[in-house]
């Protein structure tokens with residue numbers, strides 16, 4: 227494997243810089259023309275809205291909301307909506323671009339977008355969250371559209387918020403349009419298999435990588451960072467494959483058991499304890515840093531950006547990293563991972579199972595015909611295996627890492643479409 231050039235970032239915690247750094251490396255390798263490079267390095271549309279919301283205590287609070295569309299070259303833009311205090315323009319911009327590359331790699335006819343509201347959902351009531359979600363949907367009602375821009379869940383949003391979005395949007399348009407948003411509850415046109423799809427895809431990507439590394443699942447120890455929709459299902463599916471999960475974490479703590487953690491019990495505990503692992507039995511409490519540095523073969527960061535950085539990358543012991551989160555590794559850690567011989571299955575490939583089943587949901591909504599769980603799983607697994615092979619193929623062809631191979635595959639596809647469509 228040829229060494230990719232070392233990346234120096236002005237601010238290694240800026241996810242947009244991390245995204246651009248990889249994009250630039252891939253663009254250079256394929257000698258991307260300057261015009262296409264200029265089109266793709268910036269988002270095509272950025273919308274910022276101020277959302278006044280009545281709070282339960284009688285005050286009015288004004289929240290900032292974003293929807294950033296990176297590209298619509300391959301189809302309507304697609305991507306989730308995130309609620310967090312850390313949401314800002316550069317984060318949403320990076321996440322939107324990653325959606326463009328992710329959809330290209332998953333081979334689904336979408337561009338990329340992302341939305342977010344800067345808020346702390348853990349301190350808001352259900353009523354406040356509902357008013358905020360509906361205000362955001364009204365403000366974005368000209369941006370969203372089943373043929374324009376299709377949101378979905380992301381961090382701290384789920385089927386409940388998607389139900390409010392489809393309801394508000396459909397009321398504005400005076401007709402029920404389920405295809406305007408994916409990740410809906412089943413009874414509102416959601417797809418079987420959507421909830422667990424990202425975590426399942428992470429497992430399929432890990433299994434493909436383990437075949438390449440000749441790793442035996444029943445002799446593999448794993449740590450999973452994050453126990454939300456992605457991490458909890460990834461851990462569940464790892465165990466189903468015979469992998470021993472010895473470390474898990476959520477935003478409030480990390481937990482370790484060298485004999486293996488009972489993931490079914492951890493999921494049940496989290497469900498009955500306000501989505502927290504706090505108080506879980508038969509585990510030792512460790513720090514988040516210790517979790518990442520555990521003596522494991524497989525590490526799956528499934529929480530958020532900037533977890534593996536130039537500061538802690540030297541201490542990692544895993545042979546294989548499968549990125550369930552978006553942007554968990556900063557660009558300046560990439561070269562060190564490469565030096566250490568750690569195989570990284572990048573986010574834009576590894577967590578594409580979620581948006582793939584979102585696409586299936588959208589197709590089912592438009593046809594008014596719903597598939598069985600077996601159909602969804604079979605198509606999603608096949609799609610992930612094909613996407614893995616395509617990225618592996620480009621990484622091999624261009625003698626580079628899986629991450630840059632994945633960017634090359636995506637860039638080539640999007641650049642080709644730009645050339646055929648042209649500009650004014």
Ligand code: GLU
Pocket residue numbers: 304305306307376377378379380381408552577578580581582584
């Ligand atoms: N938020 C998810 C992601 O980052 C899913 C996006 C979607 O289904 O549109 O991939």
